[in-house]
Amino acid sequence: MSNKGIPGTGIGLMLSKKIVELHGGKLLLKSKENMGSTFTIVLKKGTDYFIKDQLSDFIESSDDKDLLSRYVDKEKLVLLVEDNEDLRDAIKNELGNDFKIITATNGKEGLFVAISKNPDLIITDVMMPKMDGMELCEVLKTNFKTSHIPVIMLTALSDTENKVKGLKTGADVYIEKPFNVEILKTTIKNLLRSRESLSSFIKRDKTNKQPTPDESFLSDVIAVIERNLTKEELSVDTLCEAMGLSRSSLFRKLKGLIQMSPSDLIIKIKLNHAETLLKKKTNMRISEIAYASGFQDAKYFSTLFRKFYGKTPKEFSQDYS
Numbered sequence: 001m002s003n004k005g006i007p008g009t010g011i012g013l014m015l016s017k018k019i020v021e022l023h024g025g026k027l028l029l030k031s032k033e034n035m036g037s038t039f040t041i042v043l044k045k046g047t048d049y050f051i052k053d054q055l056s057d058f059i060e061s062s063d064d065k066d067l068l069s070r071y072v073d074k075e076k077l078v079l080l081v082e083d084n085e086d087l088r089d090a091i092k093n094e095l096g097n098d099f100k101i102i103t104a105t106n107g108k109e110g111l112f113v114a115i116s117k118n119p120d121l122i123i124t125d126v127m128m129p130k131m132d133g134m135e136l137c138e139v140l141k142t143n144f145k146t147s148h149i150p151v152i153m154l155t156a157l158s159d160t161e162n163k164v165k166g167l168k169t170g171a172d173v174y175i176e177k178p179f180n181v182e183i184l185k186t187t188i189k190n191l192l193r194s195r196e197s198l199s200s201f202i203k204r205d206k207t208n209k210q211p212t213p214d215e216s217f218l219s220d221v222i223a224v225i226e227r228n229l230t231k232e233e234l235s236v237d238t239l240c241e242a243m244g245l246s247r248s249s250l251f252r253k254l255k256g257l258i259q260m261s262p263s264d265l266i267i268k269i270k271l272n273h274a275e276t277l278l279k280k281k282t283n284m285r286i287s288e289i290a291y292a293s294g295f296q297d298a299k300y301f302s303t304l305f306r307k308f309y310g311k312t313p314k315e316f317s318q319d320y321s
Contacts, residue, residue, distance in 0.1 A: 107131025141170030
């Protein structure tokens with residue numbers, strides 16, 4: 001039977017069959033050519049047919065709730081890209097109590113929303129019209145303005161080849177359908193917490209807590225960049241030499257911690273320095289601010305600044321005049 005015009009959930013018949021069989025049931029099919037198909041799910045009553053090890057009590061303790069709620073931040077903006085309306089609404093309703101949720105119905109719309117709204121995290125289905133989830137993730141991760149945003153992929157494609165392909169596009173987490181909502185929520189919160197360290201170090205927010213080894217590493221990398229900000233020889237090689245790491249090791253470390261490459265981090269810190277100078281309302285010309293921030297070409301600086309902030313350096317400065 002043709003399902004033209006009827007959107008699918010992406011879960012698939014095979015997954016449905018596996019779920020039913022795990023519950024000791026059967027999935028039956030009756031089909032007539034040119035007329036249609038009927039699927040019937042048969043499940044047994046009660047729990048007597050399960051062995052003891054297959055049963056568990058789904059009672060959520062107050063301690064577990066407190067542990068999760070400690071990290072809830074309702075101000076975090078999460079973009080959900082899903083073409084199936086029912087599934088999109090269901091996920092939005094489940095996550096709505098923990099995060100601000102905005103949605104898109106396909107990859108192209110999702111890309112536009114991501115660039116314009118700059119969400120804290122993106123959840124995307126893989127199989128979508130116009131632009132699928134893997135294409136969307138690849139574009140997001142190669143765009144400087146969005147490369148830092150964590151991406152979670154949801155898909156029914158459970159084979160290793162598709163999973164590896166998804167991760168190679170830059171996806172942070174690959175979750176198979178059907179999935180447990182609480183696992184999805186916890187995954188989101190873990191990813192968001194792991195990204196907070198970059199902002200605090202670049203802004204130099206001081207706290208009294210003892211830094212972790214990863215935080216100390218980030219602090220050292222940023223310090224090297226800031227010490228060499230105006231030097232023409234500042235490059236990824238400069239960072240590698242200072243940190244005693246190979247290019248591949250430094251790349252993997254920064255990608256794992258903050259989802260940014262070394263070159264992206266250098267640009268980010270340069271632009272952050274320019275932002276600070278522009279906010280100080282100095283009498284410096286744009287070309288002088290560009291040079292003081294490590295850019296040898298003022299035109300390139302202005303183009304890059306506008307791409308990241310949505311305004312030219314002059315327009316940005318006028319907002320603080």
